[in-house]
Amino acid sequence: MGDMMQAFILLLAGFLVVFTVLVLLIVIVTLYSKIIRLTQDAGKKRKELTHEEAVETSEPKRELRSLTRADIEEEDDEIPGEIIAVIAAAVDAVYGEKPHKIRSVKRERPARSAWSRAGAMQNTRPF
């Protein structure tokens, strides 16, 4: 009975200590990662600002418009009308006379590019 009592106490202590230590590590790692990233981002922005200022002073009249990621995605997301028509026809063929409505057509983005996928496949093949 004494041994079992000790075992139960150890069970509880073990759960608590292991989880506490690892949760503490989660908090610390998350915090310091954030701090480091913020510091590094701030450093990068400062560098970019000084670079832009230098560009402006050397070429004051030249208009620079950098494409943002959102712009690029917007352009990529445009699905040609023919494709939408084909999708609509396919949906219509499946549902037939049942009432149906196509709300939106979205391009499915693979998590990786085809090249990246091929590389990962190559590297993880022995596993």
Place this chain on the structure above:
Amino acid sequence: MEILTQLWQIFCHLFEESGFGKLSWENYVMVGISFILMYLAIKKQFEPLLLLPIAFGMCLVNLFPGIMGLPSTEMLTEAEMVARHLDPSTYTTTVYNGVTYYNHVEYGGLFYYLYQGVKLGIYPPLIFLGIGCMTDFGPLIANPKSFILGAAAQIGIFLTFIIATALGIFTPNQAASIAIIGGADGPTAIFVTTKLAPELLGPIAVAAYSYMALVPIIQPPIMRLLTTKKERSIVMGQLRPVSKLERILFPIIVVVLVALLLPDAAPLVGMLMLGNLFKESGVVDRINKTAQNELMNIITIFLGVTVGATATGKVFLTIQTAGIIALGLFAFCLATACGVLFGKLMCFFTHGKVNPLIGSAGVSAVPMAARISQKVGQEENPGNFLLMHAMGPNVAGVIGSAVAAGVLLSVIKPG
């Protein structure tokens, strides 16, 4: 006629001195078991780096037990010295009841001296040093929540401890040493066992390494049983890149925290993190290469053969060993199941962003357990790459099992 008698006596003496005359049936059974382990290591390639030296050490000690023989001092009288043609002037003497005895020292066997590294807890932390040099904590830093999965898999250790104690055939020290098999971490299991129950070192080490080798057979059915097809198909987003500064700070922070909270885990975690600092700092390339290659290989040989040499017939072929093998398997399965179940919990709370299969990698067994997560995940979706995601819980499991060992060592005192 006299010549024949003397010849017969010589043959009798040779037979008595040979293994055939001295060994018991248990030794022969153990030699048979060692052959099976050698077959598994060479033919099936089950953890051959450790299983092969362990099996050979086991074979050798059962054929020639003297290789693990303790050093001893025999007290010889002057007459015995003369009879053995020994020079008394080179011996120290002891006077007992007015009689002078010469101290004749018999040195121990080769493995006795090599075994001191295991007995004194030197080899496991050195192995951890090498592991630290080879481990990339990047996936864990990129996704620190993986620590939870590393902790979850340790639940198996503590639950097995309860069951082993309840069985009544093991003392609490022995139960703790058996339960640590659930961590699937060979050096940690050896470290804890040498301190808490050195008499069980042979069976526990063999069970721990056998189950680590059997990860590809044991884990997948449990993983499939506890997850749905939909869960197994979850594709996880790519991990963020981790900066060099984060990688360098990680081992320092972990060692400060663990050494302060759990000093008993400091030798294992400390050496693991030292090795990792060697790797990540990038300024001690020579030391890093030596620690992960030459040093690690030398220690692996010494650890393997001497741990195998503790498995003598009389120690190994007992009902306790059967209990250890069964409980070890139970601990390992439980650890895998707890990891997967926590993975499911994380999947639920993150609204399906975490694939529960990475939870099973929370048992240490680096990198085999992570490979299994990758393999089972790809069975459902060939375009799914869980390997790096599973490496997070996998390396967290190494830290987690060292922390669990620290808890066991600090609560259950050796002795």
